[in-house]
Amino acid sequence: MSGTERVARVVAIIGAGTMGRRIAYGCAARGVRARLHDISEEALAGALVAVRALLETADEGDGPQAGARHGLVEACRDIEDCVREADWVIETVHEDLELKRVVLGQIGAAAPAEAFIASNTSSLPGSWMAESTGRPGRFTNMNFGPPEDLKVEVMGHPGTDPATTDAAKRFLRGLGLVPIVARREIQGYPTNRIWRAIKKESLHLIAGGYLSAEEIDRAWMLDWGTPVGPCGLMDVVGLDVVRDIENVYYKASGDPSDKPPGFLDRMVERGELGVKSGKGFYTYPSPAFEREGWLTASDD
Ligand SMILES: NC(=O)c1ccc[n+]([C@@H]2O[C@H](COP(=O)([O-])OP(=O)(O)OC[C@H]3O[C@@H](n4cnc5c(N)ncnc54)[C@H](O)[C@@H]3O)[C@@H](O)[C@H]2O)c1
Structure with missing residues (x-):
């Protein structure tokens, strides 16, 4: 697969803090539409400015021009509006199990049936959250790292469909990232x-x-x-x-x-x-x- 092959058209990101912004930038820089939602309007507005500034200063690479890429980043006040056309929905809210379960429930209820859902959690095993999505087979953990880190750890829970893990690998490769896939679930990801x-x-x-x-x-x-x-x-x-x-x-x-x-x-x-x-x-x-x-x- 070439580095620029796109395997997702629309990615919804729920939580527009440090990681939500980084993931949105990574998507838009590769020509993938990134729709951000946050419970805080301030965070959402700040995210739009921050991601567009990153696109402005980034190398042009082989993606569309910065102007066109700006249009690929959108802020959505409603979570339903954010996820409605998504191929992947990535949850990036605070590291709080109960909060994540609530948000994953909202995502599962509103996202298209065929959408995959990922949590960017750092330490919570997917098996603690999977049922909240209503589609545990299409749910996996996917841990994006700090800026400039190409590595993304992917770790399914025992009920993750192998096709979901394959889709996650293709999605990340399409963003120019390097998936490291855990063979078994362990709290906090292996690396x-x-x-x-x-x-x-x-x-x-x-x-x-x-x-x-x-x-x-x-x-x-x-x-x-x-x-x-x-x-x-x-x-x-x-x-x-x-x-x-x-x-x-x-x-x-x-x-x-x-x-x-x-x-x-x-x-x-x-x-x-x-x-x-x-x-x-x-x-x-x-x-x-x-x-x-x-x-x-x-x-x-
Ligand atoms: N910061 C990192 O370097 C890093 C790296 C890997 C993974 N993570 C993980 O990513 C996740 C997010 O971390 P972060 O550093 O971006 O946190 P952050 O505090 O910067 O951002 C979290 C955002 O979630 C929003 N939020 C809270 N409740 C919400 C809700 N109900 N609906 C929508 N948005 C809501 C907050 O308003 C905030 O903007 C955590 O699970 C963290 O463990 C962080």
Whole structure:
């Protein structure tokens, strides 16, 4: 299949926050109509501006011109209007099981019978949510990553129809992305669990006063040659989102070591959410780790 083959004409995205915007951009950049819905009118309006700005600055690539692509992104006040012509509906609301079940129920009731439904959840197994859709065979988890990450983890639940997984792979390939398909369901997706282990340990080291966020990132970037470290990456994800995800693991395991540390709650309460609020472990738009000489600077 060529990289530009389109296997979806219309994608509905429910939740127009960090990930909803990114997914909408990824669709429109490849010539696929992206219809966004959010319960917050402010978030919806902001999403339209943000996605169009991304399209404006992106390389032209082999898709339609930016002007034409602008028209591919739409904001819908009603969820029914948003999903009515969709081939795929992607749920990207907060990481809250009850909320997702409600929203997936609304999607299942309003989307065309042949539409596939995916949740972009980070930590909730699809089997906890599938029945809410009313079409569990056509439902799968599909975890898009942070900006610039081509990898998307696809993880069906035991009742996902294999044809749905095949359709998910074709859909993602059509968007120029690389699907990594889990062979069995596991909480949090297989490769995402690796990132989760790094995140959990980094938070533990900060909470215990062993290292600062900057020291962790500097060491990581020197060791692995990456442009950002674990704490900078948590800022990209959103510290509220990180906290919610850690809480899902904690609720599932009951293991006290899985409980997100108190300092994370306090940062979220202060509105320090990372890149999206301008402050998290670093301040944005010019975080310290991007400064000339920062990587080899001394903390003494
Ligand atoms: N942020 C990341 O890097 C990242 C990466 C992978 C997966 N995820 C997952 O993606 C999902 C969304 O995360 P995010 O970072 O985009 O969150 P976010 O907080 O930026 O956005 C969530 C949006 O959902 C909207 N919303 C809430 N209730 C709604 C409802 N009933 N109907 C419609 N919209 C509603 C909110 O208004 C908000 O705009 C979560 O499940 C998260 O775990 C996030």
